[in-house]
Amino acid sequence: MTLVEELNNIMGQENVCEKELMKNHTTFRIGGPADILACPETDSSLIEGIRLCQSRKVPFYIIGNGSNLLVGDRGFRGVIFKICKNLNAVTMEERDAGEKLYVKAGAGCMLAKLAKEVSAAGYTGFEFATGIPGTLGGAVAMNAGAYGGEMRQIIQSARIADQEGNIRELSLDELELGYRKSRIQTEQLIALSVSMEFQKGDVKAILRKVDELSQQRKEKQPLEYPSAGSTFKRPEGYFAGKLIQDAGLKGYRVGDAMVSDKHSGFVVNMGEATAGQVRQLMRDVDEKVYEQFHVHLEPEVRCIGEF
Known part of the structure; x- marks a missing residue:
C-alpha cells in the first residue's frame, strides 16, 4: 500500500491530496508543491499520520494558517499536515x-x-x-x-x-x-x-x-500585500524595522520581493515573488545592516522545503 493510500485510510480521501502548491496555503502566497498535503480531522489521526511517516522515514512538517512561513520554490519532499482546517475546537x-x-x-x-x-x-x-x-x-x-x-x-x-x-x-x-x-x-x-x-x-x-x-x-503594517508577518526577530537593544530603515533599505527589492515602504520590518510579495527572491532579499538586508551597525538580523520567518 502506498503512503497516500495509507493516509487516505487514516484521514479520508477528501483530506489528502498530492502535489499541492504551498503558495495556496501560506500568507506569503509563495511555495512550490508538497508531495502530500493532509488535513487531519482529529488529534488521533494526526498522531497516526506522524507515526506512519516515522515508520516510513518520510519527512513531515505541521502548519497552521501558513503564516510566518516561507516554502521553497521546488516545494516540500514529504508530507505537510495542515491543522487549521479541522483541529480548531x-x-x-x-x-x-x-x-x-x-x-x-x-x-x-x-x-x-x-x-x-x-x-x-x-x-x-x-x-x-x-x-x-x-x-x-x-x-x-x-x-x-x-x-x-x-x-x-x-x-x-x-x-x-x-x-x-x-x-x-x-x-x-x-x-x-x-x-x-x-x-x-x-x-x-x-x-x-x-x-x-x-x-x-x-x-x-x-x-x-x-x-x-x-x-x-x-495604519502601520502592510496588510494590503501578502507577507509572513515580521521578517526578523528583534535584536537585543534594537528594533529590526528601524535598523533596516536606517540602513536605507525601505522599498529595497529583489524581483517582486520588497522591504515594505510602510513598515521596514516586513518583506512583502508585490505580485509574483519567489522564495528564492525573498531569501536573497533577507540575506542582502542582513548583510547591509551588519555593514552599517554591526548587528546581525535573525529570521523570524521559518524556511522549509527545497529552494
Whole structure:
C-alpha cells in the first residue's frame, strides 16, 4: 500500500491530496508543491499520520494558517499536515462566579478569531492578539506577542506530542516560553491544544482597546500585500524595522520581493515573488545592516522545503 493510500485510510480521501502548491496555503502566497498535503480531522489521526511517516522515514512538517512561513520554490519532499482546517475546537467555561474564563482550544484555532471571541465576552488579556494571522499552536510555539502582550501571560498548559507521537501535558513553566521561542521549538514538539485563563474586565474598555490595536495595525503594517508577518526577530537593544530603515533599505527589492515602504520590518510579495527572491532579499538586508551597525538580523520567518 502506498503512503497516500495509507493516509487516505487514516484521514479520508477528501483530506489528502498530492502535489499541492504551498503558495495556496501560506500568507506569503509563495511555495512550490508538497508531495502530500493532509488535513487531519482529529488529534488521533494526526498522531497516526506522524507515526506512519516515522515508520516510513518520510519527512513531515505541521502548519497552521501558513503564516510566518516561507516554502521553497521546488516545494516540500514529504508530507505537510495542515491543522487549521479541522483541529480548531474551542470550549469556554466561566469560573469564580464569572470573574474568570477558562478556555481550551485546538492548536488549529485561528488566534485572532479566538481573541475577538474572548474580548467580546468581556474578558481581558487577549486584546494583543487581535489581527495576528496565525493559529494558536504556532502562537504558543513562538510565544507570539504584540503591543506589550504575549502568550505566556495567558497560558496555563498545553497538550503536546513529540516526533514519535507520544502525548503529554506541559505546564506553563515546562513550556519554557521566552522571546519568540519555547520548548516546543527547541525540542520539535507538536502543540495539540492549549488551556488558557482570562480575567473579567470592562467590556467597553476591552473592545475599545481591540479597535485601537486593529486601527494601529492597519495604519502601520502592510496588510494590503501578502507577507509572513515580521521578517526578523528583534535584536537585543534594537528594533529590526528601524535598523533596516536606517540602513536605507525601505522599498529595497529583489524581483517582486520588497522591504515594505510602510513598515521596514516586513518583506512583502508585490505580485509574483519567489522564495528564492525573498531569501536573497533577507540575506542582502542582513548583510547591509551588519555593514552599517554591526548587528546581525535573525529570521523570524521559518524556511522549509527545497529552494
